Amino acid sequence: MSQALWAEPARSQQVSLETLSAVALLGLPDDRTLERSTSALLQRAYRDGTGAAGPGIRNSFYRLSPEERVVLSGLHQARWSYARLARILGKTSAQVAELAWSARLYLISVPGQQRSVPHPTGSGRNAIHCPEYEPKRPWTQTFLDEETPLRDRPFLQEHLLACATCRQALSSCKQVYYAVDSLIPRIESREQEQVRVLQQVVRRSNGVRDPLTLSFWQSFRIFLERGDIQVFMTLGVVVLLVLAHRLGSPF
Numbered sequence: 001m002s003q004a005l006w007a008e009p010a011r012s013q014q015v016s017l018e019t020l021s022a023v024a025l026l027g028l029p030d031d032r033t034l035e036r037s038t039s040a041l042l043q044r045a046y047r048d049g050t051g052a053a054g055p056g057i058r059n060s061f062y063r064l065s066p067e068e069r070v071v072l073s074g075l076h077q078a079r080w081s082y083a084r085l086a087r088i089l090g091k092t093s094a095q096v097a098e099l100a101w102s103a104r105l106y107l108i109s110v111p112g113q114q115r116s117v118p119h120p121t122g123s124g125r126n127a128i129h130c131p132e133y134e135p136k137r138p139w140t141q142t143f144l145d146e147e148t149p150l151r152d153r154p155f156l157q158e159h160l161l162a163c164a165t166c167r168q169a170l171s172s173c174k175q176v177y178y179a180v181d182s183l184i185p186r187i188e189s190r191e192q193e194q195v196r197v198l199q200q201v202v203r204r205s206n207g208v209r210d211p212l213t214l215s216f217w218q219s220f221r222i223f224l225e226r227g228d229i230q231v232f233m234t235l236g237v238v239v240l241l242v243l244a245h246r247l248g249s250p251f
């Protein structure tokens with residue numbers, strides 16, 4: 001998520017490590033740690049202002065507000081629900097849906113994207129059973145984000161089979177959805193390495209908060225991973241090599 005807020009990869013990784021280190025000390029469940037960390041990242045991105053997204057300004061994605069970038073990355077990459085994003089942003093699920101829709105329409109309307117994507121049209125009320133199409137948060141987006149209530153899905157699926165107007169509205173929305181999906185920055189080559197580093201951060205924070213939860217070997221590994229200990233060990237090896245050389249040891 002930090003990659004969506006900071007365009008420069010090194011800065012993004014640094015901020016995510018600092019934020020997760022602090023939040024992990026709170027001892028929250030994993031889900032809450034994730035949400036609290038994202039909220040903290042968002043607040044920090046607002047404090048950094050244009051400096052956060054500045055390096056990626058040529059990319060239309062980074063011209064969106066930090067909230068819009070979190071929403072789109074959460075929906076397209078993390079597959080988060082409207083409810084989770086609402087908790088992170090301090091908004092309602094309806095407001096999250098409106099943010100997502102306005103951001104998506106902006107991205108497909110930016111000149112120079114070299115793509116032809118029609119704006120979705122409303123499904124109208126040609127038949128009494130057509131779902132209501134709200135321009136700010138259409139049902140077509142809710143359907144593609146898998147946010148349609150379970151009780152409404154059977155009706156909607158049957159309705160789409162019979163209503164050409166609603167099928168056209170959904171098809172148009174799909175084009176918007178996948179066009180936007182291709183514009184969201186993704187971390188590819190270093191993704192697994194970043195996950196490993198973040199896991200180490202959480203493990204270290206857990207050890208600081210509650211040392212008794214760690215086994216001897218986990219504590220020992222964390223001890224060895226400390227920067228000051230690594231420097232001390234390196235100096236110790238150098239001293240031993242120097243002494244061995246002076247004493248004429250075959251070592």
